[in-house]
Amino acid sequence: MDRFDRRIIAALQQDSAQPIAALADAIGLSTSACHRRIRSLEEAGVIVGYAARINRAALGLSLLVFVEISLNSQALEVLEAFENAVQGFDDILECHLTSGDADYILRVVARDMEDYADIHRNCLARLPHVSSMQTIFTLRPVKTWRGYPIPVAPAV
Template sequence: MLDRFDAQILREMQRDSAVPIAVLADRIGLSTSACHRRVKLLEKGGLIAGYSARVDPRALGLDLEAFVEITLTSQSQEALDAFERAVMLYDEILECILTTGTADYILRIVARDVADYDNIHRNCLARLPGVSGMQTSFALRAIKQRRGYPVPG
């Protein structure tokens, strides 16, 4: 169970994981050493799973985001495992989520433009094993993008 200080640490670090411990401690009302100890415990406990930089995809020329619903020919363990292994081979697939409903998986893909997406479709998506159907939706604009998770407390 998180206490209010741990919850505040998680909220602040999701906003900016590069914040210095002294600044973080000041924001939440702890000494630097107590804050540092709590951060290390949150890391050790797996609540903080790692750190990374957020990169602007447009700055890399990746202006197109697509969501692809994938339906497989079979939902056997072998078919799911083969599909999931294959998805790992393509950097253009940012996320792969196993879902319930009409699609078996939803993929999030980035591309430079529609022509680049066509190339990804032909040389990546069409090669994924066991696919019986694909439905692609292109993102027009993001209305809300939350970078972190809600923290209780």
């Protein structure tokens, strides 16, 4: 990737809905060259999709919760059973295999505590092979994810 590719990626992470002409102008390329580079980045698997960032509070989802999960075994079939089960619950937004005390960390959103209690009972408690679960409620965001850091190569 050269500096133009990096600038394209950085700009698309901030606003993927901007017209290609505006993006091209901002980074100093023709519209057709910018479009070719975007397609190339897509084909190479660098850009894997586009999505809007949604204000979860506007959807009535005021609780952001992280759940640390420890399993009763590290056997391959136990890990696979847990990971397959997680895929079946839309309430689990993300699941990451981790190092440290917990085996997994989940990201979950809920409308309120009553909704989270329902998610806990009908989703989290049904996950297989769980030996312990620790719920961490966020109080407020300090810094939210806005994309990956893209070091821009200096102009030559």
